[in-house]
Amino acid sequence: MIEIELLNGRVDLVRDGVPVALTPDEGWLTVALALAPEEGLAARTIKDALHVKIISGALRQRLTRFRNRTGLAIRSADVKSAKVYHLDLTDVRVDALDYLTRVDQIRRAGPAVDDATLDAARALWKLGLPRFPNMAEPAPAAYESLRCAHEYLTGSGRRILIVDDQVGDELAARLRRHRCTVAHDLAEFEKYYPVLDDFDLAVVDLHLTQTYADNTGDTIVREINLMGVGLPVVMITLRPPENRSIPEWIRSLGLVDVIFKKRDEPGADMAFVAQRVNEILLEEPAARACDQLMHRVQKLRRKARERLRAGRSEAAYTEAVARMDEYAEKINRLASDNQLADARAEAARFVASYGE
Structure with missing residues (x-):
């Protein structure tokens, strides 16, 4: 059995449970064959992308080595005097093809689709399709189909927690393609603590009082961060926070983004906010x-280095910084792998050890 994973931002091939390391050219070839159109992958397309000569037999030799390393069954055919290649998908699982099949099933089911089916399809798409700098896209038609399928799937049925005292219900009505839950104050939000990981996105208002004298939204986001759940948060507000730049505010709380409301009274039109949430x-x-x-984390590291220097010899300082850097790199690795919950939990421990 061969498994080809393409939806994690890279090409991973596992043969009988053993990962096969692929060069960039082999990664491109894997994608091009796995997602080739019905008529097959033209030899000239491979030649142009990989800069390999056809007449000299270099392409044939490269494909032979590729077959031997990966175990993929590749057959060739002559179509109108041009050679094309097909990948035999028997005993080969390609996550991208599974994704297209599942999204098609979801389209056909319409409103009757169940949560388990939606979750299974969404779990396949991690960091998206692999990219190949300075090379032609390996399967343009399939890439476009996958992007359209992803847009369809992410544009409907997402679980959104809205925390807003004034226009939460209006926003939920605008986001009716999704499954929205509205909390109108901090106490109501706290009822959802046990199930926060069940939501795909939280949309939180900065001010949950009509006087705008509070920053309750900041408190909510900090609680989410400390809980170490993988819930991304978008902040919405009528007024920006005082004495803070928007980019610094976003970074300090780990927000996805900030959306500014045009109005903030019951009945206000939330079309713009809903559009940005969908985007x-x-x-x-x-x-x-x-x-x-x-x-x-980068900013925390800089501050931690300053704190660690106090009262330490140069050797002790170097050792302490090395430990701190190792911890910070662990957080970065988790974040790079899109493991938001674990990265948040480790970041909270980092702050407890080294300060804000």
């Missing part, structure tokens, strides 16, 4: 939250 859902909010977390 953010297409942009993989957990990945964006992880990016912000990595920026925050």
